[in-house]
Amino acid sequence: MVNSNGKKSMLKVILNPSRLLGTLAVISLSAGSALAQAPEIALGAVVPSSGPFAEWGRSNSVTLKMLEKQTNDAGGINGAKLKITILDDGAKPAQAASSLRKLAGDEKVLAVAGPLTSSAAEVTFPVANEMKVVATSQASSKPGVAKLNRPWAFRNTIDEGMLAKTTVPYFKKAFNIKSVGIIFDAKDATAATVGKAIMPAALKANEIAIVNESDPLSFNTGDLDVSAQVTKLKSLNPDGVVVSADYSQAITVLREMKRQGLIKPVVGATQLISSAILKAAPEIPIIAPATFFATMKGEAAEKFVTNLQPLLRKESGLPAEIEPSMYDANIYEIVSMYIDAIKKSGVTGKPADVEADRAKIRDHLAKLEGFQGLGGPIGFNDDGDAIKAFYVLQGQNGAWDTKVRGCSSAPNHAGC
Amino acid sequence: MLWQQLVNGLTLGAIYTLLALSFSIVMGILGILNLAIAELFMIGGYFGFTLIAANFPLPVAVLGGMAGAAIAAMVIERIGYQPLRGTPVVTPMLSTLGFSIILQNVATNFWGSDPLQLPDEYLGRQYTLGPVNIGQMQLIVVGATIVLVTLIAYTVQRTTVGRALRAVAENREVSRLLGVSADRLTLFAFALSGALAGVAGVLIALHYGAITPYLGVEIGLKAVAVMVIGGTTNIWGALLAGPLIGVVEVLTVAYGGSQVRDFVVYGFMILILLLRPQGLLGGARSDQGQRV
Numbered sequence: 053m054v055n056s057n058g059k060k061s062m063l064k065v066i067l068n069p070s071r072l073l074g075t076l077a078v079i080s081l082s083a084g085s086a087l088a089q090a091p092e093i094a095l096g097a098v099v100p101s102s103g104p105f106a107e108w109g110r111s112n113s114v115t116l117k118m119l120e121k122q123t124n125d126a127g128g129i130n131g132a133k134l135k136i137t138i139l140d141d142g143a144k145p146a147q148a149a150s151s152l153r154k155l156a157g158d159e160k161v162l163a164v165a166g167p168l169t170s171s172a173a174e175v176t177f178p179v180a181n182e183m184k185v186v187a188t189s190q191a192s193s194k195p196g197v198a199k200l201n202r203p204w205a206f207r208n209t210i211d212e213g214m215l216a217k218t219t220v221p222y223f224k225k226a227f228n229i230k231s232v233g234i235i236f237d238a239k240d241a242t243a244a245t246v247g248k249a250i251m252p253a254a255l256k257a258n259e260i261a262i263v264n265e266s267d268p269l270s271f272n273t274g275d276l277d278v279s280a281q282v283t284k285l286k287s288l289n290p291d292g293v294v295v296s297a298d299y300s301q302a303i304t305v306l307r308e309m310k311r312q313g314l315i316k317p318v319v320g321a322t323q324l325i326s327s328a329i330l331k332a333a334p335e336i337p338i339i340a341p342a343t344f345f346a347t348m349k350g351e352a353a354e355k356f357v358t359n360l361q362p363l364l365r366k367e368s369g370l371p372a373e374i375e376p377s378m379y380d381a382n383i384y385e386i387v388s389m390y391i392d393a394i395k396k397s398g399v400t401g402k403p404a405d406v407e408a409d410r411a412k413i414r415d416h417l418a419k420l421e422g423f424q425g426l427g428g429p430i431g432f433n434d435d436g437d438a439i440k441a442f443y444v445l446q447g448q449n450g451a452w453d454t455k456v457r458g459c460s461s462a463p464n465h466a467g468c
Numbered sequence: 469m470l471w472q473q474l475v476n477g478l479t480l481g482a483i484y485t486l487l488a489l490s491f492s493i494v495m496g497i498l499g500i501l502n503l504a505i506a507e508l509f510m511i512g513g514y515f516g517f518t519l520i521a522a523n524f525p526l527p528v529a530v531l532g533g534m535a536g537a538a539i540a541a542m543v544i545e546r547i548g549y550q551p552l553r554g555t556p557v558v559t560p561m562l563s564t565l566g567f568s569i570i571l572q573n574v575a576t577n578f579w580g581s582d583p584l585q586l587p588d589e590y591l592g593r594q595y596t597l598g599p600v601n602i603g604q605m606q607l608i609v610v611g612a613t614i615v616l617v618t619l620i621a622y623t624v625q626r627t628t629v630g631r632a633l634r635a636v637a638e639n640r641e642v643s644r645l646l647g648v649s650a651d652r653l654t655l656f657a658f659a660l661s662g663a664l665a666g667v668a669g670v671l672i673a674l675h676y677g678a679i680t681p682y683l684g685v686e687i688g689l690k691a692v693a694v695m696v697i698g699g700t701t702n703i704w705g706a707l708l709a710g711p712l713i714g715v716v717e718v719l720t721v722a723y724g725g726s727q728v729r730d731f732v733v734y735g736f737m738i739l740i741l742l743l744r745p746q747g748l749l750g751g752a753r754s755d756q757g758q759r760v
Contacts, residue, residue, distance in 0.1 A: 284473075328582050331605060
C-alpha cells in the first residue's frame with residue numbers, strides 16, 4: 053500500500069513538469085543549505101594582489117576561488133564547506149608576515165598557502181612556526197628557506213640549485229656555450245642568490261667560463277634603464293647570458309639586449325617562465341626550468357588550463373591574453389594537498405580542535421608521497437621542498453618547448 | 469665601450485633633466501616638493517604608450533601623454549594642494565605622496581603590473597658611428613629635451629606668464645596686490661610641471677619600448693637629486709646636472725660596479741648639499757627667494 057501510494061505520487065511528480073522542477077529545486081536548495089549550515093573548513097592564502105607581482109597574485113586568487121567553488125560544488129570536504137580567506141601582501145615581507153598572523157590568529161585557518169616570494173617566505177615562515185600553522189609557498193625557490201623553518205614551512209617548488217644542475221648542461225650542449233656573462237636583480241632574494249651563487253657554481257661544474265666573474269653586473273628591481281650593464285656585457289662578447297630576475301625585470305634586460313644587438317641565448321631560473329617574456333625578444337632563445345607551463349601535455353594539466361584560463365581572462369586587472377602560470381598550478385596543488393590531508397587525517401574543523409587539526413595537516417604533508425599533482429606525483433623532502441617532476445624549457449619565437457624532463461628526487465623518498 | 473656608455477648616460481640624463489625641471493617648477497613657485505611628479509611621469513608614459521599601441525602617430529602620443537599628465541597634475545593641485553595651502557609645508561607634500569600611491573595603484577589596476585611592450589618596429593632605426601650605436605629614439609629623447617628646456621627657459625624668463633610666475637615665487641601677496649592671479653598661476657605651474665613629466669614618460673617608454681607602473685619611483689628620486697645638484701633657482705642647472713648624473717651613473721655601473729651606483733649618485737648629491745647648498749648653477753644666498 054505504501055509502495056503503491058509512493059509510486060503514484062512519484063508518477064504525478066514526473067508527469068507534472070512544474071512539480072518536477074519544484075521538487076528538484078527543493079532537493080537542490082536543501083542540499084545547498086545543508087552545506088551552508090555544515091561546519092566550515094577554513095584555509096588561508098597570502099598572495100601579492102598589488103605591487104610588482106600583482107599579476108601573479110591576482111591570478112592566484114582566481115585559481116583559489118575556482119578550487120573553492122569546485123570543492124563546494126562537489127559536496128565540500130567531508131560534508132563541510134571550504135572557505136579560503138585570501139589576503140594581499142603586496143609582495144612585502146612584513147605585510148606577508150602580518151597577513152599570516154591575522155589568518156592564523158583571527159581567522160583560525162587550518163593552513164596557509166603562500167607567501168609567494170622568497171623574500172616574503174624568509175620573514176613569514178618563522179611566524180608560521182611561532183603560530184604553529186602550516187605555510188606552503190607557491191613560488192619561493194631560494195635554497196634553504198623552508199629548511200630553516202621546519203617543521204611548519206613547506207614549499208611546492210624545487211630548489212633552484214637542483215634545477216640549475218639540469219638546466220645548465222642542456223644550455224651548454226644546445227648552444228655550444230663556452231662562456232657566459234651574468235646579470236641579476238640585486239634586490240630580489242631568489243634572483244640575487246641564483247646570480248651570485250647558484251649559477252656560478254653550476255657553470256663552473258660544467259666548465260663554462262664567466263666573463264664577468266670578478267665584476268658582477270646587477271640592477272635593482274624597478275630599473276628600466278639597464279643600458280650600461282648591457283653595453284658592458286656586449287663588450288665582453290660571451291657566448292650566452294645568464295639573466296637572473298623575475299620575468300618582468302628580465303623583459304627589460306631582453307629588450308635592451310635586442311636594442312643593442314646582443315642576440316645571444318639566455319639561461320635563467322624558474323622566475324623567467326611566463327608568456328610575456330616570449331614577446332620581449334622573440335629571436336633570443338631563453339632556457340629555463342619549470343614544473344608547469346600552460347601548454348603542458350597531460351590530462352590533469354590540460355583540464356586545469358581549460359577550466360582556469362577563461363576565468364583568468366574574464367578577471368579585470370589581468371591581461372586579456374593571460375594563461376595560467378606555474379604559480380597558479382602550484383597554489384592549486386597546495387590547497388588540493390591540504391584538502392587531501394583534511395579528508396584523510398581526521399581533521400574535524402571544529403574551533404576546539406584547531407591546534408590538533410593543524411598538526412594533523414603538517415604530519416600528513418611531511419609524510420606525503422605520490423599525491424597526484426598537475427604534472428605528476430608530488431611529495432616533500434626532509435627540507436620541506438617538493439619532490440616533483442620538472443622540465444627544462446626553451447622559449448623562442450613565442451612558444452615554450454619541453455627539452456628535458458627531470459625529477460627533484462631525494463634519498464629515502466619516492467621519486468616522480 | 470666608453471663612447472657607447474657616454475651616449476647611454478646622455479640619454480638617461482636627458483630624462484632626468486625633464487623630470488628635474490618638472491619638480492623644479494612647483495618647488496620654485498610653492499617651495500614644496502610635489503612627490504606625485506614621479507607617478508605623473510609614469511602615467512604620462514602610459515597615456516602615450518596606449519596611443520602608440522592604438523596606432524596614433526608619435527606627435528599625438530606625445531601630446532596625449534603631456535595632456536593626460538597635465539590634467540592629473542591639475543586635479544592634484546585642486547584637491548591635494550589648494551585646500552591645504554595655509555598648512556605647514558609638510559602637509560601638502562604628504563598629500564602629494566598620497567596621490568603618487570593612488571596613481572601607481574590606478575596604473576596597476578588599469579594596465580596591470582606586467583610590463584607593457586611595444587612591438588619591435590617601434591624600437592626605431594639604429595645608426596652606427598664608429599664604435600657607437602645610437603638609436604633613433606635616443607636622438608629624439610636628447611633633441612626633445614634640449615628643445616623643451618629652451619622653451620621653458622624662454623617662457624619663464626621672457627614672457628608675461630613667466631614674469632608673473634617669478635613674481636608669485638618672489639612674493640605671493642605682493643604679486644596679488646599687483647593684479648597677478650596667484651591661484652591661476654599655481655594651477656598653471658602644476659599643469660606645466662605635469663606636462664613636462666608626461667612628455668618625459670612618453671619619451672622613456674618609447675626609448676625602452678616597455679613601461680611598468682613602478683618606473684616612476686627610481687627615476688623620480690634621481691630627478692630630485694638632479695634638481696638639487698643643478699640648483700632649484702636656475703632652469704639651466706637641470707640641463708647641466710641631468711646629463712652629468714646620467715653619465716656618472718652609467719660610468720659607475722660600467723667601471724665601478726652596479727652595486728655602488730646609488731652610493732655614488734646620492735653621495736654626490738649629499739656632497740653638493742654640503743659644499744654648495746644652492747646647487748651648481750644656483751644663485752647666491754640673496755637670490756634664494758627667487759626660485760623660478
